Amino acid sequence: MARRAGGGNDIQWCFSQVKGAVDDDVAEADIISTVEFNHSGELLATGDKGGRVVIFQQEQENKIQSHSRGEYNVYSTFQSHEPEFDYLKSLEIEEKINKIRWLPQKNAAQFLLSTNDKTIKLWKISERDKRPEGYNLKEEDGRYRDPTTVTTLRVPVFRPMDLMVEASPRRIFANAHTYHINSISINSDYETYLSADDLRINLWHLEITDRSFNIVDIKPANMEELTEVITAAEFHPNSCNTFVYSSSKGTIRLCDMRASALCDRHSKLFEEPEDPSNRSFFSEIISSISDVKFSHSGRYMMTRDYLSVKIWDLNMENRPVETYQVHEYLRSKLCSLYENDCIFDKFECCWNGSDSVVMTGSYNNFFRMFDRNTKRDITLEASRENNKPRTVLKPRKVCASGKRKKDEISVDSLDFNKKILHTAWHPKENIIAVATTNNLYIFQDKVN
């Protein structure tokens, strides 16, 4: 149910930019698999199925024409991961980038972690805008001079050059995961980070690549007894000893690393009780949590399952404090969504900078925002049809059944191939990045 955005404190979202190809024929490699702003919001990174990372940089605001915030332009792009083959198991290792996480900036260079299913890499992105000239033994084009022709000496000097942005892999953290990595999360100590696969979570030090500590292991001795897998994990934003991980059964466990070296026993277990008479074949599948994110404050965490977004207060384990329905109308389509595998789609979710609004994606290139204070929600669409800058986006509405009003879309006309799985919110401003299959949309609130 959407109220028309406008008036008062409501944000009016406007199209700003779209990146990517227009053609309908999408190459697999171009499928966007992760989107992440850095800590200042100046940089926006995307990863794709082809193992490539593209980083956009926000241009400095033009003080004279301040009708919009700076645009994001390509800053750097590089091949982060390559396809590999595990000969022992006859399995392909996809180069798809599952997650990117930025380190906070400590010096002139930027650092990010990117991961595929098996290997995490630390990338350094640095700028070069000067180069040395006037070598004695080398010509300007790099050829070596015959030393016997050198009659005078000069001191090489640095001269300005066109800005070059270089990405280089500084650390490669490999061979620690038997199963597929689904999450990485940098600790608030800025020295360690965790990586989680389906059954295990490892703790790494950013400087050390040849070993990691296993801190969670839910692999049963007998695999026949396997009942759940880890779906996401994240460090607490402020407490360096605390992290959470979510499961395919809809539970979240909070662990304290001070309690023991192996955190197999949780400190807190967050689970909403379910009426057993309500159970169906689909219950467990749709309760599987696809994403978990702490609020910036660290007081709350948000989880995304197939049909809803839930906000949990860390002080209350037995139920979420808020629940928002993303696309409840899909409940009567679960059979076909199971058949076409859409029921297994992993939607992510994110907070705005002040933790007052949460956002998540849906189908038909729709995405949803829920304002926690006003309890109002809105559905918007990422589409090239609205691509005039500063055009306010029109709210969308899906009609579940019965009479379809004008401008409403019926559930049966939704395009389930157009899914928005990845969204990101600028840490300080009302700028959002929304990824459709192969395009990246940037929306901003209307600046008067």
Added chain:
Amino acid sequence: MSQKQEEENPAEETGEEKQDTQEKEGILPERAEEAKLKAKYPSLGQKPGGSDFLMKRLQKGVWGIISYPLSLDVLLCVDKIEGDYNMAKAKMKNKQLPSAGPDKNLVTGDHIPTPQDLPQRKSSLVTSKLAGGQVE
């Protein structure tokens, strides 16, 4: 579905009450969907959360976990079987529903995979389209 009324009220508490109502109303569609699925696939196991199902989810997965030490000969046999299985699966249609037993149509062992047979997967040397082309 008539859940619009609940969501329209900017109440302080979204919580349990409304959730209960929604779930009770939603239960009939979910059960109806379950009946539809079972009618189409009668061999579907009762509990989707069973270990078979999850093992598939562990994906292309570590197939046949071996938790006791084995001689190299046995390990090589297992790998060959796994390799054959994956090759045969790759030939079959991609979508499968969890079934009670092994796939009866799967034929393995008719072809020994060599490195040349493996799909040549080169990394994309092409720059991402996000980095080039239309910037609007």
